[in-house]
Amino acid sequence: MSKLLQKPVKKEVAEGVTVVQAVTKGNSPLEFVEFKIVELDPCAEYTELLNKTECCIVALTGKINVAVGENVYHDLGTRDSVFDKVPTDSIYVSNDRGFKLEAITKARVALCYSPSDKQLPTKWIKAEDVDVEHRGILSNKRMVHNILPDSAQYANSLLVVEVYTESGNWSSYPPHKHDQDNLPNESLLEESYYHEMNPPQGFVFQRVYTDDRSIDETMSVENGDVVLVPSGYHPVGVPDGYESYYLNVMAGPTRTWKFFNDPDHEWILNR
Numbered sequence: 001m002s003k004l005l006q007k008p009v010k011k012e013v014a015e016g017v018t019v020v021q022a023v024t025k026g027n028s029p030l031e032f033v034e035f036k037i038v039e040l041d042p043c044a045e046y047t048e049l050l051n052k053t054e055c056c057i058v059a060l061t062g063k064i065n066v067a068v069g070e071n072v073y074h075d076l077g078t079r080d081s082v083f084d085k086v087p088t089d090s091i092y093v094s095n096d097r098g099f100k101l102e103a104i105t106k107a108r109v110a111l112c113y114s115p116s117d118k119q120l121p122t123k124w125i126k127a128e129d130v131d132v133e134h135r136g137i138l139s140n141k142r143m144v145h146n147i148l149p150d151s152a153q154y155a156n157s158l159l160v161v162e163v164y165t166e167s168g169n170w171s172s173y174p175p176h177k178h179d180q181d182n183l184p185n186e187s188l189l190e191e192s193y194y195h196e197m198n199p200p201q202g203f204v205f206q207r208v209y210t211d212d213r214s215i216d217e218t219m220s221v222e223n224g225d226v227v228l229v230p231s232g233y234h235p236v237g238v239p240d241g242y243e244s245y246y247l248n249v250m251a252g253p254t255r256t257w258k259f260f261n262d263p264d265h266e267w268i269l270n271r
Contacts, residue, residue, distance in 0.1 A: 003029065004208055004217050008037075008224040016044030016103070021226050023192055029230040032157065032190045032251040034113035037224075040064070040103035049098040054116035056125075056148055056160045057091040057099065058247065062107030066091045067100040068122045077107065078127045082245045083198040085164055087130035087145045092123040092154055110194060114157040114251030123154040140268070142171045150257045157251040159189070165204075165236065165244040174265040175207075175233035181253060186260045189252040191229040193236075195221050195244070202242030208234045233262050 006028070008020045021037035023030065034053070038046055040062075048055075057066055059077035066073045068091065076089035093099050095116040101109060131146040145162040148155055165171040181188040195204065200223040209216040210232040221227055227234070238244040250257065261269070 002217055002219055004215075004228045005219045005221065006226040006228065014044065014046060016041035017046045020224065021194065023226055023228065028228050030190045030192065030228055032114050032253075033192050033249050035192050035194065035226065035249055036111040037194065038101070038109045038111060040101065040107045040109065042103055042105055044103050046101040047098065048111075050093060050095055052095050052115060052117050053113050054095050054120075054156055054158055055093045055099070056112040056155070056158050057093065057101070058110040058112065058147065058160065059089050060108040060110050060247070063104035064107050064109060065102040065104065067102070068093050068097060071122060073124050075104065081198075082162070082196055083243060085143070087127040087132065087147075089127050090125040090147050090160070092120075092125060092148065092158075094120040094122065094156075097122070110247055112158060112160050112249040114249075116156040118156050120154055120156065136173075138271070139169050140171075140173055141166060141169055150255055155255065157255050159248075159250040159255065159257060161248045163246050163248060165238045167238060167242055168240045169238055171236040171238070171244065173235040174268050175235045175262040176259040177210075177231070177233045177262070178250075178257065178259045179210075179231035180260070183254065183256065183258060185258065187252060187254055187256045187258040189250040189257060191234065191248060191250045193227040193229070193234075194247040195223065195225050195227065196246070197223045198243040198245070202239070204239070204242070204244050205237045206234065208232050
């Protein structure tokens with residue numbers, strides 16, 4: 001049984017509210033990243049109090065209202081499906097604050113967490129302000145929504161991005177890693193991948209491996225799965241006929257994304 005692949009497990013936590021993924025320090029090898037997927041029926045509410053943890057609330061699908069203290073952000077969310085391929089709204093909430101989600105329509109929400117002890121202002125990351133980036137060439141093409149990149153100065157540790165990879169393409173490729181605190185060459189960032197596929201019966205392959213092969217797992221990843229990357233390289237391959245979406249959460253001691261390519265495969269960048 002893989003220690004890095006987490007399947008959805010539905011748990012109703014309130015009327016009309018179901019947690020379908022919950023990555024915690026208690027059930028994963030990660031120290032800096034925690035993650036939830038919450039599904040809400042129309043009019044359902046979900047509340048949470050953050051302690052020494054910051055959170056990025058991502059309106060994956062549907063419409064929600066988000067309340068943080070006296071501030072209420074209305075009608076957030078832009079998509080019926082993540083494969084609408086348009087940016088969505090997110091809310092950054094700092095440590096020692098609480099928040100409430102209220103579903104306007106049926107909604108799926110990602111909650112991305114990392115440790116934090118320096119309180120920062122709440123930030124509405126508007127869909128129209130999310131940078132859209134196209135990376136790669138040939139069969140290494142993907143589109144990235146930079147929700148909370150390292151250039152954004154309104155988080156202590158969290159980095160959050162969405163990535164779309166077309167049928168028959170590779171992503172997070174050539175294989176790269178960021179598991180050494182060796183700046184300016186490489187930063188130490190743990191990572192989680194929340195996956196969806198179109199059509200939903202599809203799958204992708206993801207390998208996570210280290211130079212010494214103390215970690216070396218190749219996983220068949222299905223719709224709604226989460227892959228955990230405590231260290232090592234972590235490429236994703238998408239079979240013909242299916243599109244891949246994943247939401248990346250990264251965090252570590254320094255909020256900088258500096259990666260190191262696997263030297264055995266870096267040559268493909270020079271084609």
